[in-house]
Amino acid sequence: MSAVLVSNIGELVTNDSSLGDGSPIGALSDAALVVQGGRVSWVGQRDQAPEADSLVDVAGAAVIPGFVDSHSHLVFAGDRAGEFAARMAGRPYSAGGIQSTVAATRQAPDEVLAANVARLVTEMARQGTTTIEVKSGYGLTVADEVRSLAIAAEFTPETTFLGAHVVAPEYADDPAAYVDLVTGPMLAAARDHARWIDVFCERGAFDADQARAVLAAGMTAGLEPRIHANQLGEGPGVTVACEVGAAAADHCTYLSDDDVANLRDAGVVATLLPGVEFSTRSPYPDARRLLGAGVTVALATDCNPGSSFTSSMPLCIALAVREMGMTPAEALWAATAGGAAALRRDDVGRLVLGASADFTVLDAPSYVHLAYRPGVPLVSAVYRRGQRVT
Numbered sequence: 001m002s003a004v005l006v007s008n009i010g011e012l013v014t015n016d017s018s019l020g021d022g023s024p025i026g027a028l029s030d031a032a033l034v035v036q037g038g039r040v041s042w043v044g045q046r047d048q049a050p051e052a053d054s055l056v057d058v059a060g061a062a063v064i065p066g067f068v069d070s071h072s073h074l075v076f077a078g079d080r081a082g083e084f085a086a087r088m089a090g091r092p093y094s095a096g097g098i099q100s101t102v103a104a105t106r107q108a109p110d111e112v113l114a115a116n117v118a119r120l121v122t123e124m125a126r127q128g129t130t131t132i133e134v135k136s137g138y139g140l141t142v143a144d145e146v147r148s149l150a151i152a153a154e155f156t157p158e159t160t161f162l163g164a165h166v167v168a169p170e171y172a173d174d175p176a177a178y179v180d181l182v183t184g185p186m187l188a189a190a191r192d193h194a195r196w197i198d199v200f201c202e203r204g205a206f207d208a209d210q211a212r213a214v215l216a217a218g219m220t221a222g223l224e225p226r227i228h229a230n231q232l233g234e235g236p237g238v239t240v241a242c243e244v245g246a247a248a249a250d251h252c253t254y255l256s257d258d259d260v261a262n263l264r265d266a267g268v269v270a271t272l273l274p275g276v277e278f279s280t281r282s283p284y285p286d287a288r289r290l291l292g293a294g295v296t297v298a299l300a301t302d303c304n305p306g307s308s309f310t311s312s313m314p315l316c317i318a319l320a321v322r323e324m325g326m327t328p329a330e331a332l333w334a335a336t337a338g339g340a341a342a343l344r345r346d347d348v349g350r351l352v353l354g355a356s357a358d359f360t361v362l363d364a365p366s367y368v369h370l371a372y373r374p375g376v377p378l379v380s381a382v383y384r385r386g387q388r389v390t
């Protein structure tokens with residue numbers, strides 16, 4: 001197995017607190033790392049680096065773990081730019097806008113859906129993302145949910161069955177029957193294509209009992225739970241997440257003091273999605289409050305055509321720092337190791353011995369530039385399992 005030495009790293013973020021500056025991001029200066037067989041086989045000071053078969057000299061640039069985007073909805077067709085423009089002209093956001101994407105997605109051939117996912121995955125990679133989670137949820141029929149998941153699985157093992165995104169239009173007058181469909185035949189057909197089960201627990205979508213039923217059925221079918229919770233107002237989503245031991249509760253924009261304590265005590269990751277608040281002109285979640293309470297925080301894009309059509313983790317980091325009270329180091333950790341925690345992965349989101357060699361070279365001397373230079377394309381090279389992907 002040939003070894004590649006990546007050297008002359010001005011600042012290397014490892015997310016290993018036993019390295020470098022001793023902070024959670026474990027930053028080393030004047031560092032190097034060695035990649036062998038797609039994994040990190042050595043990390044340390046440049047002048048102590050071992051011999052290798054080839055050399056990549058990054059000329060003093062910062063190197064960070066590849067971003068782990070633990071929340072996205074990439075399998076869809078259609079465009080909602082008009083809805084965005086209307087919202088920016090004063091119309092409020094509600095969960096119901098999802099239905100317009102459902103209609104377009106059902107009509108789209110598989111090839112169109114797959115090409116759209118491929119385009120967005122490439123867009124994400126160019127911005128430094130190396131691990132993604134992708135949800136279904138714009139089909140809302142057995143066949144359309146299954147094909148959505150099968151397409152997602154071509155791009156990532158982190159696929160999430162979200163038949164319970166909103167009630168399908170055919171069941172508008174009988175949501176209980178739709179929950180029966182989701183927890184019965186739809187789940188039975190979807191389970192082999194998904195790792196995770198998810199539900200949008202919100203006014204206008206599913207209530208606490210419906211969310212419990214969806215997650216319980218998914219868990220019985222062997223899927224692991226995660227949830228959309230507390231996006232549009234305080235509600236039961238976080239409570240349900242903690243009851244079932246979900247990996248993550250996503251959004252967490254409106255939380256009671258009990259919610260915050262429950263997230264910490266249950267070890268449920270709070271995944272914050274600031275692209276949503278940006279794109280819906282809504283108040284941001286209070287990351288400082290969660291971090292102060294000891295809750296593990298992740299950042300993700302929620303890339304979707306309605307409420308957050310960004311694929312950019314650097315944008316999410318900049319928003320988290322500017323609008324949510326996070327330090328640049330906290331935001332970077334949340335976008336890498338935090339996302340990995342939200343997916344229960346310990347092989348990504350960190351650059352430590354044995355981890356997947358997923359890393360991003362920045363056109364900057366420090367990761368701080370991700371927030372300090374918002375909107376600037378700072379990603380100069382991305383490696384996944386040791387192979388350059390951009």
Ligand SMILES: [Zn+2]
Pocket residue numbers: 071072073228302304
């Ligand atoms: Zn979402």
